[in-house]
Amino acid sequence: MTIALETKGLVKRFGGLQATDNVSFQLQQGARHALIGPNGAGKTTFINLLTGVIKPTAGQIFLEGQDITGLRPELRVQRGLARTFQINQLFPAMTPLETIGLAVSERTGGGRDWWRVTGSRREIIDEIVEIAQRFRLTDVLDEKTSNLAYGKQRLLEIAVAFACRPRVLLLDEPAAGVPEAERHELLATVAALPRDVSVLLIEHDMDLVFSFADRITVMVNGALFTEGTVEEVSTDPRVRAVYLGESVDE
Template identity: 60%
Template sequence: MTFALETTGLSKSFGGFEANADVSLSVAKGARHALIGPNGAGKTTFINLLTGVLPPTSGSIRMMGEDVTRVSQQGRVRRGMARTYQINQLFADLSPIETISLAIAEREGSGARWWNRVGKDSAVIDESEALLRRMKLGAMMTRRTATLPYGKQRLLEIALAMACKPKLLLLDEPAAGVPEDERHDVLDSVEALPDDVTVLLIEHDMELVFSFADKISVLVQGALYAEGSVEEISTDPHVKAVYLGEDTHV
């Protein structure tokens, strides 16, 4: 079986501190896979290894069967990997339609001259508008991004990742910091992502995890601690003890 994402013995050390230790994780094509763990579990380091921000100390990463362990961040994006961030990485002074049009123009190889072409390129504008409407941003696509409610900014970051037409999407805590009255838009949009896009979700919001995932992996102290279905993980007394904060006698 060819997995969308597969790590084998992936480890990362910073001096004498091992942030990730021998992590072997497989994400099936089309999966809705969640990665959870307590603060300090090594989730951010793991995502930075997957995306090429950090080189591993040991181990390998395969994407769609291809070894990408030493491939650059840009090379992984070209192969179909996209990500969001815990803290928004958006252009505050651009509007959503400008932001998404820029991403699409860059994807199509015309990003360096996007300001001359985007306004005249109906295909780029049409794709941008359609994507923003799917992400519940149609009513504010011309507003300055800095003025958008925080939940809408989170949706825009997901839309920005989707503008790359990814095969593999890494969502890093998309509901983090989103007010309660805006969370359902984020949850609905994540659940409505296309079936042909494999999603690895890193999240603390258990409502989102349990409603979205078909498989959950648990990291504890940098190592893979448990894996299973939503039912298996949600009822595992050991996981409850280390992650959900419940007192168990096991």
Template identity: 75%
Template sequence: MATILETRGLSKRFGGLIATDNISFRLEDGARHALIGPNGAGKTTFINLLTGILAPTAGEILLDGNAITGMSAERRVRAGLVRTFQINQLFPAMTPLETLGLAVSERMGGGRDWWRATGSKTEIVREMIEVAERFRLIDVLEEPTSKLPYGKQRLLEMAVAFACRPRVLLLDEPAAGVPEAERHELLATLADLPGDVSVLLIEHDMDLVFSFADRISVLVNGALFREGSVAEISGDPNVRAVYLGDAIDG
């Protein structure tokens, strides 16, 4: 399959600390790929490098074969590389309707006049409703975000990212903090993501990783430790020793 996102020798040092060590990684077009590793493995640093929040010390990043290493975070989003965060980056006083209106209108060039543009362009309204339906937000569209159940807030953040029309979607622990009663809706939404969006999932919940991913990369001490199919990673005794332990059996 074609490679949509690639890193070559990607490294990041903070003084004498090596946070990311010579990572060469490929995400295939349409993939469902999980990135796992113990706390402090360098997962967040790696994602921050991919999205332009941090500049690498060495190496390069390519999106669809084009170098984006020096590109700003905003330009990467516009090029189709979009992420969510471990902690929601939402406006608590806004409703999902307003939040999605802002995201869709901004992508279409509405800018500061986003609310007027939302009301005057049927294509914006149509897309807002389609995204809300896909992410199971129709029933809470006019509720303040601060009053939404946490699972719905996580769905809203993913919906905002999806409204940017990503080619690559980086999901940073989407299930973190979501109560068990709300997890089914979130997992079903992830399973329904369209195949033309390539997904890199960063997650500690191994049940979610094993049910969602078709390929897994293991990061340890800032370096790529193992990579393979779900069966290969789940059965690898070295992976068990450094990270999974008994979690893989339960």
């Protein structure tokens, strides 16, 4: 299979703390891949390294075979790597229509005149409508973001990332804080994205992980602990020991 995203020997040290320890990882093209691990395992640090928020101490990052280790975050987005955050980064006074329009216009060169470009170009309007439909936002397009239900806010944040037309989408706990009734809708929407978008999901809710992912990587203490299919990871006694403190027979 084609590799969409890859790391080789990725290390990050903060002083004497080694946050990631020689992480070599592959995300296959079209995958629905989950990254799990206990608190403090280094998952968010790993995502921050992938997206260029922080620089690695050692190792390399490849996007579709191209070395992006030294690229700034915005250049990685332009190359097709987008993300969401644990805490949403939305503008509360803007509507979903404006927010998605800003993202589409920025990508297509509208820049600071995004409001004028959005209203004057039919293709941008059509793309906003298509994204809103895909992420179930058509009924709230003209509502202030601050007034949206939290599940809708999380869908909007993913929609903004999708508006960048990524080929790799990194989702950092997208269901955190979302009511139970809305979580499965959120992940079902992500799972239904076109397969030319490869998705790496960080999530603590194991039910969501098992229903979403076709492959799971477990990280512990900054290092890759194990990787496999949902069935392999869910039945691995070592993973249960990490999460539940159960003993493992020698």
